[in-house]
Amino acid sequence: MxxxxxxxxxxxxxxxxxxxxxxxxxxxxxxxxxxxxxxxxxxxxxxxxxxxxxxxxxxxxxxxxxxxxxxxxxxxxxxxxxxxxxxxxxxxxxxxxxxxxxxxxxxxxxxxxxxxxxxxxxxxxxxxxxxxxxxxxxxxxxxxxxxxxxxxxxxxxxxxxxxxxxxxxxxxxxxxxxxxxxxxxxxxxxxxxxxxxxxxxxxxxxxxxxxxGACEKVPPMLEEIGSEDKVEEYVQRCLAEKKKIMGFGHRIYKTYDPRAVYLRDTIQRLFPDNKLFKIAKRLEEYIVGNRIKNIYPNVDLYSSIFFEAMGFPxxxxxxxxxxxxxxxxxxxxxxxxSDNKLIRPESEYVGPIGVDYIPIERRDEDGKDSH
Ligand SMILES: CC(C)(COP(=O)(O)OP(=O)(O)OC[C@H]1O[C@@H](n2cnc3c(N)ncnc32)[C@H](O)[C@@H]1OP(=O)(O)O)[C@@H](O)C(=O)NCCC(=O)NCCS
The missing domain is CATH 1.10.580.10 (Citrate Synthase, domain 1)
Structure with missing residues (x-):
């Protein structure tokens, strides 16, 4: 398995x-x-x-x-x-x-x-x-x-x-x-x-x-979207191109990431007029409202906006x-x-076994015998 x-x-x-x-x-x-x-x-x-x-x-x-x-x-x-x-x-x-x-x-x-x-x-x-x-x-x-x-x-x-x-x-x-x-x-x-x-x-x-690293990709993405009315077009383009929307999706959270909710509320309180925040909120509304891929904002969507508003590069x-x-x-x-066991998983080998070694003088570009 x-x-x-x-x-x-x-x-x-x-x-x-x-x-x-x-x-x-x-x-x-x-x-x-x-x-x-x-x-x-x-x-x-x-x-x-x-x-x-x-x-x-x-x-x-x-x-x-x-x-x-x-x-x-x-x-x-x-x-x-x-x-x-x-x-x-x-x-x-x-x-x-x-x-x-x-x-x-x-x-x-x-x-x-x-x-x-x-x-x-x-x-x-x-x-x-x-x-x-x-x-x-x-x-x-x-x-x-x-x-x-x-x-x-x-x-x-x-x-x-x-x-x-x-x-x-x-x-x-x-x-x-x-x-x-x-x-x-x-x-x-x-x-x-x-x-x-x-x-x-x-x-x-x-x-x-x-x-x-997603948090560093979020602000450029929001800038690329540019304004709230361009959100739908951006999301549809990402879906068509099978491109990930940064700051959304999570392996474990299949609903709202509680940290994203907390930070969104913090920004709403402290920096409500932040331009990227307005685009991010619209993005959230559109993706969650339309149940797109069943993804929700994760912490990186709002931590990035928060850190930027706080003045960090x-x-x-x-x-x-x-x-x-x-x-x-x-x-x-x-x-x-404290109760250690070496972590050492395995992979399932699907390659060939017992392959001939071809001397370099006789090897073609595919590694096969050219003679
Ligand atoms: C976090 C992440 C890697 C989790 O991945 P995962 O558990 O392996 O789930 P998958 O990437 O297989 O996603 C499952 C499905 O949802 C889609 N999906 C997940 N996150 C998506 C996103 N951010 N944008 C668009 N589609 C997304 C996948 O394309 C996939 O669709 P498919 O089944 O049609 O192929 C993924 O959601 C992601 O890449 N998010 C963007 C990066 C990000 O914000 N990372 C910070 C995480 S805290």
């Missing part, structure tokens, strides 16, 4: 996250994600995902201070930052710095401690590269600020924006069961490789346009996604390796 794309295959048990694809619900450790997005902080949700329970006040304080103490880049990394070209994609920048960090961090500390270190440094990498590549002075991390506020401050030099909404968006993006990037991290973790390698691999999977969107998802990636690796 072949399960193409591993669709419907369960490879392990987990208590981190539950996705109810038919009803469009998402729970982190049993708590509805909307509740966490409304009420919790990045650090508190990270604690929940890593340790399996909400922290007490003192546990959260201690945890937050651990988070903030691990934000700096080493002097060696900083030297490298200033040698980088200024037009790199932010996912590549993350891969570069995490590889450097991984190669110098050989400590034997437990995986949770490593996960904190890795998640803590993401904002610094992104903010430093943003400032460096835009010829702006770097703003060092501040230990007294919470994770998201510190990040925003390091990027824009400001501390008042729609920070609560930004924190909610990061909470929504933190975890999503065994999506392609989390599974990639598990595959790497199951070989008992190091946690940094798991994250570098996961970043590679995330950036693909069928996964997290487009080529940073997937990396912003990763800044949140790194918590889910590491939580799953930690859970999986």
């Amino acid at each position: 072949i399960f193409k794309g591993l669709e419907g295959v369960k490879v392990c048990k987990t208590s981190i996250c539950y996705m109810d694809g038919s009803n469009g619900r998402l729970f982190y450790r049993g708590i509805p994600v909307e509740t966490l997005a409304d009420k919790s902080s990045f650090e508190e949700v990270a604690y929940l995902l890593w340790y399996g329970k909400l922290p007490t006040k003192s546990q959260l304080e201690e945890f937050k201070s651990k988070f903030s103490r691990n934000r700096d880049l080493s002097p060696e990394s900083l030297e490298i930052l200033f040698k980088l070209p200024k037009n790199l994609h932010y996912v590549d920048v993350l891969k570069i710095f995490l590889s450097i960090h991984g190669s110098v961090d050989n400590s034997e500390e437990d995986l949770q401690e490593k996960a904190i270190k890795i998640a803590s440094v993401f904002p610094t990498i992104l903010a430093y590269y943003y400032r460096y590549s835009n010829d702006l002075e770097l703003i060092p991390p501040r230990e007294d600020l919470p994770h998201i506020e510190n990040f925003y401050h390091m990027v824009f030099g400001e501390r008042d924006g729609y920070l609560r909404a930004l924190e909610s968006a990061f909470i929504l993006l933190m975890e999503q069961d065994l999506n392609a990037s989390t599974f990639t991290a598990l595959v790497i973790g199951s070989t008992l490789s190091d946690l940094y390698s798991c994250i570098v691999g996961a970043l590679g999977a995330l950036r693909g346009p069928l996964h997290g 487009r080529n940073m969107f997937t990396a912003l996604f990763a800044m949140a998802r790194v918590v889910g990636w590491t939580a799953h690796v930690i859970e999986y390796v």
